[in-house]
Each structure stands twice: as structure tokens, then as C-alpha cells.
Amino acid sequence: MSLLVIAPLLVAVTTAVCTLALGRRPRLQRAASVGGAVGYVASVSVAVWALVLGPAAPGAAVYQVGDWPAPFGITLVLDGLSAFMLTMAAGVGIASILFSVRYVSRENQRVYYHPLFHMLLVGVTGAFLTGDLFNLFVWFEVMLIASYVFVAFYGTDHATAASFRYLVMNVFGSALMLVAVGGLYAATGTLNMADMARRLATPDAYGIDPAPVVGLSALLLAVFALKAGLVPFQFWVPGAYTAAPAPITAMFAGVTKKVGIYAIVRCYFTVFATASVPVDLPGLTAASPLGFLAPVLGAMGVASIAVGGFGAVGRDRLESVFAYSSVGQVGFIAVPVAIAAAADPAGAFRGVAIAAALVFALHHALAKGLLFLAAAAVEDATKTGRLRHLGGLAGHSPVLSGAVFVGLLSLIGLPPLTGFFGKFLAFDAAVRGIASNPGPSSALALVALLVGAVLTILYATRVWTSGFWGRETAAVEVASADSGQVAVLVALAAAVVLVGVGFDPVYRFAETAATAALDSEAYVDVVGLNGGDRA
Amino acid sequence: MSAALAVAVGGLFAVGTFLLLQRDLVRVVFGIAVVSQATFVYLIAMGGIEEGTGDLVPVLDTHGGAVPEIADPVVQALVLTAIVISFGTTALALVLSYRAYEENESMDVTEWSR
Numbered sequence: 103m104s105l106l107v108i109a110p111l112l113v114a115v116t117t118a119v120c121t122l123a124l125g126r127r128p129r130l131q132r133a134a135s136v137g138g139a140v141g142y143v144a145s146v147s148v149a150v151w152a153l154v155l156g157p158a159a160p161g162a163a164v165y166q167v168g169d170w171p172a173p174f175g176i177t178l179v180l181d182g183l184s185a186f187m188l189t190m191a192a193g194v195g196i197a198s199i200l201f202s203v204r205y206v207s208r209e210n211q212r213v214y215y216h217p218l219f220h221m222l223l224v225g226v227t228g229a230f231l232t233g234d235l236f237n238l239f240v241w242f243e244v245m246l247i248a249s250y251v252f253v254a255f256y257g258t259d260h261a262t263a264a265s266f267r268y269l270v271m272n273v274f275g276s277a278l279m280l281v282a283v284g285g286l287y288a289a290t291g292t293l294n295m296a297d298m299a300r301r302l303a304t305p306d307a308y309g310i311d312p313a314p315v316v317g318l319s320a321l322l323l324a325v326f327a328l329k330a331g332l333v334p335f336q337f338w339v340p341g342a343y344t345a346a347p348a349p350i351t352a353m354f355a356g357v358t359k360k361v362g363i364y365a366i367v368r369c370y371f372t373v374f375a376t377a378s379v380p381v382d383l384p385g386l387t388a389a390s391p392l393g394f395l396a397p398v399l400g401a402m403g404v405a406s407i408a409v410g411g412f413g414a415v416g417r418d419r420l421e422s423v424f425a426y427s428s429v430g431q432v433g434f435i436a437v438p439v440a441i442a443a444a445a446d447p448a449g450a451f452r453g454v455a456i457a458a459a460l461v462f463a464l465h466h467a468l469a470k471g472l473l474f475l476a477a478a479a480v481e482d483a484t485k486t487g488r489l490r491h492l493g494g495l496a497g498h499s500p501v502l503s504g505a506v507f508v509g510l511l512s513l514i515g516l517p518p519l520t521g522f523f524g525k526f527l528a529f530d531a532a533v534r535g536i537a538s539n540p541g542p543s544s545a546l547a548l549v550a551l552l553v554g555a556v557l558t559i560l561y562a563t564r565v566w567t568s569g570f571w572g573r574e575t576a577a578v579e580v581a582s583a584d585s586g587q588v589a590v591l592v593a594l595a596a597a598v599v600l601v602g603v604g605f606d607p608v609y610r611f612a613e614t615a616a617t618a619a620l621d622s623e624a625y626v627d628v629v630g631l632n633g634g635d636r637a
Numbered sequence: 638m639s640a641a642l643a644v645a646v647g648g649l650f651a652v653g654t655f656l657l658l659q660r661d662l663v664r665v666v667f668g669i670a671v672v673s674q675a676t677f678v679y680l681i682a683m684g685g686i687e688e689g690t691g692d693l694v695p696v697l698d699t700h701g702g703a704v705p706e707i708a709d710p711v712v713q714a715l716v717l718t719a720i721v722i723s724f725g726t727t728a729l730a731l732v733l734s735y736r737a738y739e740e741n742e743s744m745d746v747t748e749w750s751r
Contacts, residue, residue, distance in 0.1 A: 239719075247729065251729075258740060259749070261740075269726070269729070273726055276726075277675070281676055283715075284683040
């Protein structure tokens with residue numbers, strides 16, 4: 103029981119309220135918003151260090167809302183996996199809000215921009231922390247309602263259409279999630295994730311039948327894949343990403359997508375992995391829900407890599423290129439997760455593959471955050487985001503171009519940048535997956551990663567050669583990049599380099615997170631359900 | 638009772654899905670509302686309906702007299718939360734559909750240019 107667990111949540115809520123109250127004092131509101139984001143980073147750092155990573159840290163901690171004991175009240179848990187995701191959210195969040203202050207026009211910032219931004223952070227933080235399935239749904243909704251407004255923020259024909267489609271998709275997704283959550287409650291008799299893991303591990307002791315869990319978990323998988331923008335649920339991504347204000351797009355790509363990935367890892371590996379249910383479908387037999395997850399998520403990941411990669415190659419707008427690229431990169435995160443699901447539960451390899459997915463998620467958050475912000479800075483400076491109107495930016499604004507260059511190289515995966523380790527570990531997982539589980543599906547995963555890597559090189563090169571090299575076009579000649587925006591980009595580029603250069607502690611953090619994700623017993627212990635049945 | 642609930646949930650989902658697939662904006666918003674209602678009925682049904690006893694519901698011991706069938710209070714709390722969220726989302730969807738109509742000058746989703 104520690105108040106430190108919910109410190110990031112409290113900071114974000116307080117900031118949202120303060121910025122709402124300061125709506126008539128724009129200068130103060132901006133200061134409060136940035137201050138709140140700094141406070142968020144500080145609270146996440148302190149909580150993660152004191153509870154997970156530090157020498158005297160317990161490794162995980164829990165906050166029981168209203169002091170209700172675990173299976174009855176709502177539980178918030180900060181363990182390695184949550185800590186890793188929160189750190190990522192804090193990093194992208196602070197960059198995004200600093201950039202917003204310089205990028206979004208003053209009038210637009212006054213229209214609830216800052217309160218909404220912090221509500222988005224609240225939703226994301228809650229989703230990462232919660233240990234209760236229904237509560238996860240609620241945090242998703244908090245996050246989504248802020249997202250709907252942000253997609254519609256500019257109020258143009260494009261933005262309202264994209265927002266409406268995004269809303270309808272996600273309301274249907276939420277309905278499916280409620281169906282899954284309700285079904286799981288009926289099947290297992292609990293909503294608490296730790297309690298559910300415990301009950302699924304020994305179903306006979308609780309008199310429950312775990313058979314429906316496979317189908318219900320599949321519903322959840324569909325909802326989480328929708329949030330993560332995996333194929334075949336990717337079609338909202340380009341519209342929403344190009345319609346939302348650019349700093350928010352960086353948040354969408356860097357953080358809210360990762361909520362979907364996080365939820366898949368948490369629900370499947372921590373909770374459903376404990377169940378042993380025979381799965382017998384045409385062409386698919388397995389002994390647990392993870393056996394179902396492996397081929398399905400693998401196919402989704404492979405398809406995402408293909409759709410995202412091929413989609414990105416042909417786009418003309420910088421934002422569209424990166425939006426499609428984002429679909430492909432989530433595939434790169436999903437494939438190692440699928441490989442982990444197929445791996446031997448007792449072996450150490452499963453943890454390695456999860457860590458690979460997490461490192462790739464971190465790389466994607468940093469690099470894609472940087473690139474979306476850079477695309478916005480370019481558009482702000484040149485008044486065009488079209489590659490055909492761009493050219494020669496490298497000579498015109500070298501610092502901005504340098505930051506973009508670092509981002510593109512990290513996307514391609516050049517050492518010593520973060521992207522290198524992301525790609526390296528993903529390939530490592532795929533190769534080891536073939537060794538431990540030989541067959542056409544493992545080989546297909548590796549081939550997909552290779553094709554995806556080639557496509558990444560292709561569109562990254564295309565962006566660089568047509569937008570930044572060559573003769574300066576008319577739009578570029580008159581361009582002047584905002585120094586504040588460029589400073590944020592340089593800071594993010596430095597983060598991409600530094601995380602890559604000092605990769606060892608980052609990897610150990612990812613390993614801690616992967617261990618936490620896989621250790622259901624420790625999760626149950628932390629929540630306070632060990633020894634005896636309280637119910 | 639279970640059969641009636643199952644039919645109700647199935648019917649609501651069918652109607653909601655049908656409305657969601659329409660081209661008219663307002664019907665899509667109605668579809669959102671109906672699908673949400675379908676999940677609420679489903680959630681209530683998931684709680685099960687069983688004979689109430691003092692072990693299950695302490696207040697019944699002192700209530701006196703005959704006790705009618707009771708439902709699981711947890712799902713009621715869930716549905717209450719979900720209704721509030723759904724109310725907000727539906728209101729936002731209505732506002733958004735009006736604005737999307739103004740900007741795109743059509744209630745027909747397929748006629749939107751982007």
C-alpha cells in the first residue's frame with residue numbers, strides 16, 4: 103500500500119483541473135500545463151525508482167482504492183511492466199507538451215487544449231496502473247474521450263469526419279470489451295486481474311470452468327488490437343493521425359497505441375497464461391489461451407508490417423508516411439509478443455521475446471514521437487507537408503534536418519541508436535523462435551520482419567532524399583523553423599542517441615518489465631491474495 | 638428468464654449493428670446507443686439471478702418476511718458506470734455528427750469527400 107503508486111495519476115488529474123480553472127489566464131495556463139508535465143515526469147521517476155528499480159525497492163507496489171482488500175475493491179498496481187510503460191509515457195508526454203506550447207496557436211491552446219492533454223495522460227496512466235479489468239475499460243474511455251476531441255480539434259471537414267469514424271469504431275470496440283469483461287466475470291467470478299489469474303490457475307478449487315476464457319480473451323484481443331491499430335483494425339489510424347494536432351499525434355503513436363500492446367501483454371501473459379484450457383479450432387490446437395494468441399497475433403503483426411510498410415512507401419504527405427509507418431512498426435512489436443506466446447512457458451526465451459517487444463515499443467515511442475513532431479515543425483516552417491513541394495531542407499535548416507536524420511536512422515535501425523537495439527532484439531527473437539519452434543509460421547515471422555526492414559529503409563530514404571536533399575524549393579527558401587520547436591526535436595534526438603549508447607540499463611529495465619509481465623504468482627502476491635481464500 | 642434475456646441481447650445487438658452500418662449519420666448515432674444498451678442488458682444478465690440468503694446479502698437477515706430473488710450488485714455497479722460513460726459518448730457523437738454534417742455538407746457518410 104503506497105500513495106506513491108498513484109502519484110502520477112494525482113499529478114495529472116490536478117494539472118487537468120488547474121489548467122481548466124486557468125482558462126482565462128492563457129499565460130498561467132501554459133505554465134501550469136508545462137509545470138504539470140514536469141511534475142508528472144518527476145512523480146513517475148520517483149515512483150519507479152522508489153518502488154521498482156532502486157536498490158531498496160520492493161519491485162512492485164499496490165494501492166487499494168478506498169482501502170478495500172484486493173478482490174473486492176479496485177486495485178492499482180505499479181510493477182516492472184507498468185513502470186516501463188509509464189516511463190515511456192512520461193518521456194513522450196513532456197516532449198509533446200513542450201512542443202505544443204510553441205506549435206499550437208495561442209487561440210487554439212485556450213480551447214481546452216491543455217486540460218484535454220492532461221486528461222489523455224490521466225487515462226493512459228490509469229490504464230497502465232490498474233489491476234482490475236472493468237477499471238481498465240474505464241481508463242480506456244477516459245483516454246478515448248480526450249482522443250475523440252483531439253482528432254476533431256481543428257474542426258475541418260477532414261477532422262470531423264475522421265473523429266466521427268474513430269468514435270464509432272471505438273464505441274463498438276468498447277461494447278465488445280464490455281461483453282468480454284462481463285463474460286469473464288461470469289466465467290471466473292472476479293474482475294480483479296490477480297484474482298482472475300489465481301482462479302484460472304486452480305479452477306477446480308474455485309469451482310469455475312475456464313473453457314469460455316479462450317473465446318472471451320479473443321474478444322479482448324480484438325479490442326486491444328483496435329487500440330493498437332493492428333491490421334485488420336488499422337484503418338482509423340491514417341485519418342485520425344493526420345487530423346489530430348501534431349503533438350497529439352506523437353502522443354497517439356508513442357503512448358496510446360502502446361496501451362493496446364500493454365493490455366495484450368498484461369492480460370494474456372500475466373492473467374490468462376495461468377489457465378490451461380484445451381483450444382481446439384480448425385487448424386489450431388493448443389493447451390492455453392496463449393496458444394491461441396500466438397498464431398492470431400503473429401498473423402496480425404505480419405499483416406501490419408506489410409500494410410504499414412507498403413502504405414508508407416507511396417504517401418506524399420510527411421504525416422501520412424509516418425502514420426502508415428506507425429502501423430508497420432506496431433507489427434514489429436506484435437511479432438515478438440506472438441513469438442513469446444509460442445515459446446516454452448518454462449524457458450527463459452519467453453522473457454527475452456517480451457523484452458524485445460518492449461524495447462521496440464520504447465524505440466518507436468521515441469523515434470516516431472520525434473518524427474511526427476519534426477513533420478509538424480517542417481510544415482510550420484514551410485507551410486507544406488507534401489514531399490513534392492519540399493527539398494533541400496538539409497542545407498536550409500541543418501539542425502532541424504539533423505534531428506529528422508537521427509529519427510530516420512533510428513527507424514531504419516542503425517547502431518548505436520535505440521532503433522538498432524529494437525530491430526536487433528526483434529530479429530534475435532524471430533531467429534530464436536525458429537530454433538525453438540521450427541516450422542513455416544516461425545519462418546514467415548522472420549521473413550516479414552526482413553521485408554518490413556527493407557520497406558522501412560525504402561520510405562525513410564525516400565523521405566530524406568526528396569524532402570531534405572537536393573535543390574531548395576520555393577517553399578523551403580522562405581522557411582524559418584521555430585527555434586523552440588527545434589530545441590524539443592534536438593532533445594528527443596539526443597534521447598534516441600543516449601538510450602542507444604547507454605543501452606545496458608535500459609535493457610535491464612525492459613528485462614525487469616518482462617519478468618514482471620510473466621510472473622503471475624508475484625503479481626498475485628503483490629496484490630495481497632497469497633495464502634488462503636479471502637472470499 | 639435467461640432465454641428472454643438472451644433474445645433481448647441478441648435482438649438489440651442485431652438492431653444496433655444494422656443501424657451502425659447505415660449511411661445516415663443520425664442512424665449511426667442511434668446504432669451506437671442501441672449497441673451500448675445491448676451490452677448493458679448483457680452485463681446485467683452476466684450477474685445471474687439467484688435466491689438471496691443472509692450469507693450472500695447480509696441486509697436480508699434483518700429485512701424480515703419473504704425475500705424476492707436478487708441480482709448480483711457488482712454488475713449493477715458496472716452497468717451504472719457504463720451507462721454514464723455511454724451517455725457522455727453518445728452526446729459527444731451527436732454534437733460531432735452535427736458538426737461533421739456542417740463541415741462536409743452531407744448526412745450521408747459515403748458522400749463525404751475525405
